[in-house]
Amino acid sequence: MEFDTSTGPNARGWFGEFGGRFAPETLMAPVEELEAAYHAARNDPSFQAELARLLKDFAGRPTPLFHARRLTARLGGAQIYLKREDLLHTGAHKINNCLGQGLLAQRMGKTRLVAETGAGQHGVATATVAALLGMECVVYMGEEDMARQAPNVFRMRMLGTKVVSVSSGTKTLKDAINEGMRDWVTNVQNTHYLMGSALGPHPYPMMVRDFQRIIGQEARQQALEKVGRLPDMLCACVGGGSNSIGLFYDFIPDATVKMVGVEAGGRGPKLGEHAARFAGGRPGVLHGSYTYVLQTEDGLIANTHSVSAGLDYAAVGPEHSELHRRGRVEYTHVSDQEALEATTLLARVEGIIPALESAHAIAEVIKRAPGMPADKFIIVNLSGRGDKDLGIFQTEGIL
Numbered sequence: 001m002e003f004d005t006s007t008g009p010n011a012r013g014w015f016g017e018f019g020g021r022f023a024p025e026t027l028m029a030p031v032e033e034l035e036a037a038y039h040a041a042r043n044d045p046s047f048q049a050e051l052a053r054l055l056k057d058f059a060g061r062p063t064p065l066f067h068a069r070r071l072t073a074r075l076g077g078a079q080i081y082l083k084r085e086d087l088l089h090t091g092a093h094k095i096n097n098c099l100g101q102g103l104l105a106q107r108m109g110k111t112r113l114v115a116e117t118g119a120g121q122h123g124v125a126t127a128t129v130a131a132l133l134g135m136e137c138v139v140y141m142g143e144e145d146m147a148r149q150a151p152n153v154f155r156m157r158m159l160g161t162k163v164v165s166v167s168s169g170t171k172t173l174k175d176a177i178n179e180g181m182r183d184w185v186t187n188v189q190n191t192h193y194l195m196g197s198a199l200g201p202h203p204y205p206m207m208v209r210d211f212q213r214i215i216g217q218e219a220r221q222q223a224l225e226k227v228g229r230l231p232d233m234l235c236a237c238v239g240g241g242s243n244s245i246g247l248f249y250d251f252i253p254d255a256t257v258k259m260v261g262v263e264a265g266g267r268g269p270k271l272g273e274h275a276a277r278f279a280g281g282r283p284g285v286l287h288g289s290y291t292y293v294l295q296t297e298d299g300l301i302a303n304t305h306s307v308s309a310g311l312d313y314a315a316v317g318p319e320h321s322e323l324h325r326r327g328r329v330e331y332t333h334v335s336d337q338e339a340l341e342a343t344t345l346l347a348r349v350e351g352i353i354p355a356l357e358s359a360h361a362i363a364e365v366i367k368r369a370p371g372m373p374a375d376k377f378i379i380v381n382l383s384g385r386g387d388k389d390l391g392i393f394q395t396e397g398i399l
Contacts, residue, residue: 008319013202013289017325018318021201022285027181030188035203037108042210047107051100058132059088059095061214065222065379070349078232078372080365082352082382083219083247092355092384093215093243094125098194100211102129105192112136112191116180118145118173118239119310119357120152121384122196127161129194137161140179143171145309152388170303173313177287197240198317201288205317212246219379220250227377233258233368236381237360238331239275239310241317243383252328260368261320262360264306265333271296275304276333277316278324286315292324307336307392308356310384338363340396343386355384356392 008015023031041047055061064087068080085093105113113130116139117123123139130137139156143165146153156163169175177199184193198208223231234251236244238261251257266274274280277292284293286301294302294314306312323329334342339356342363347353354362361380369378386393393399 008322009202009206013206015205015319015322018283018289018291018321019202019205020290022288022290023201024185026185027201030184031201033108034192037104038203038207041104041107047103051103054099054103055096055214059099061088062218063087065219065226067226068350071346072369074349075366075369077370077374078368079374079377080369081231081377081379083215083379085215085243085381085383086352086354086358086385090121090125090128091387092121092125093212093246094122094196095128096214096246097196097208097211097242098122098125098129101192101194101207102133102135105135105194106133108192110135110190110192112138112187113194114180114183114187114191115139115194115196116173116176117141117152117196118176118312119308119355119384120145120149120156120388121310121355123161123163124152124155124159126194126196127156127159130161131159138164138183140164140166140176140183142173142176143167145172145176148392149309149388150391172304172309174301181287197242198245198319199240199287199289199315205289205319208242209245209249209319212242213249215243215246215381216248216250219247223379230254230257231379232256232372232376233260233378234381235260235262235361235365235378237262237311237357237383238316238320239264239313239357241320243381245317245319247379247381248323248329252323259329260364261329261331262364263331263333264308264311264360265335265338266305266307267336272303273305274333275306275312275314277314278331279333283321289318291318291321292316307339307396308360310355310357311360332364334360334363340393340398342366343393344398352382353386354382355386356389358383
């Protein structure tokens with residue numbers, strides 16, 4: 001893998017106006033240690049070779065770029081291609097980042113991994129990597145998310161990981177991150193905090209993006225091989241933003257490629273009913289970086305809602321905030337209902353059950369593709385599979 005940070009962040013972790021390193025004094029030393037270790041690792045051919053080996057032989061890369069012909073025919077308009085991250089080991093893109101950070105933690109002499117998880121996919125990927133590398137693992141998960149993502153809780157426990165229920169606050173991802181960081185502060189000597197998305201204090205947003213950019217690197221090469229040119233549009237869901245920045249990053253210089261990030265519109269536009277940071281948020285600091293945050297008029301972190309646990313978060317990665325400010329990426333949102341309907345359509349037309357997070361991107365493409373000419377093509381990042389969401393589908397009356 002090649003790494004290139006030419007478009008940001010700067011040495012202090014700022015992507016233009018967003019990012020930085022906002023952390024308590026007790027975490028400054030471990031964060032600086034992590035930054036130094038990462039800079040050394042990414043320039044070490046042996047580290048890159050081992051990561052490439054595991055991505056290929058353990059995770060199952062490269063993932064296919066699938067032409068969704070029946071969905072395209074059903075909708076009319078642009079050709080739709082799916083980047084099949086759902087086919088990776090553990091069922092989502094999360095394993096890309098977890099393998100990278102796991103190897104880095106091992107290189108730093110850490111013996112214990114701590115992580116947060118919302119939809120459970122990052123927790124499962126962290127638990128998987130911990131088992132692979134022989135490390136202790138603790139995952140913090142909101143009580144509400146544990147109930148709606150029970151299959152992933154069982155998977156983590158099967159892999160030997162301790163899953164800690166978080167009952168404070170909204171009992172979702174924000175609160176799980178809080179508890180994970182408290183654990184890290186207490187156990188910095190032997191513990192690495194394995195952040196699951198392109199969030200947090202520098203170097204996490206840069207590091208997670210770099211580990212996920214293989215998605216876009218592969219998609220670019222596959223588009224040239226299959227279609228003979230770059231896509232007209234990229235589309236991906238945006239929670240914290242790792243799957244989307246992974247797809248978008250290598251296309252940022254290509255002005256002809258439109259990029260669309262899809263947030264969770266939830267149940268409606270009222271604060272607390274959605275997780276659309278660019279539709280209802282404003283810049284602020286949460287979990288270590290300055291970025292767009294859903295907050296009350298008094299500056300308190302607002303409650304959020306999404307049918308998809310992985311998008312149910314009050315902030316977004318700082319690089320996305322800068323791409324929004326620059327107008328390079330268009331950020332929109334779709335409702336819970338639209339995501340559920342997109343799930344059903346993709347399952348019954350293409351035989352693929354997407355994760356509810358990924359279904360938000362599919363829902364946006366369902367809106368856009370019919371209005372585009374048939375000689376245009378779209379790549380959608382199918383970031384995960386929907387096995388984990390079967391209980392939600394049942395609750396929502398789909399099954």
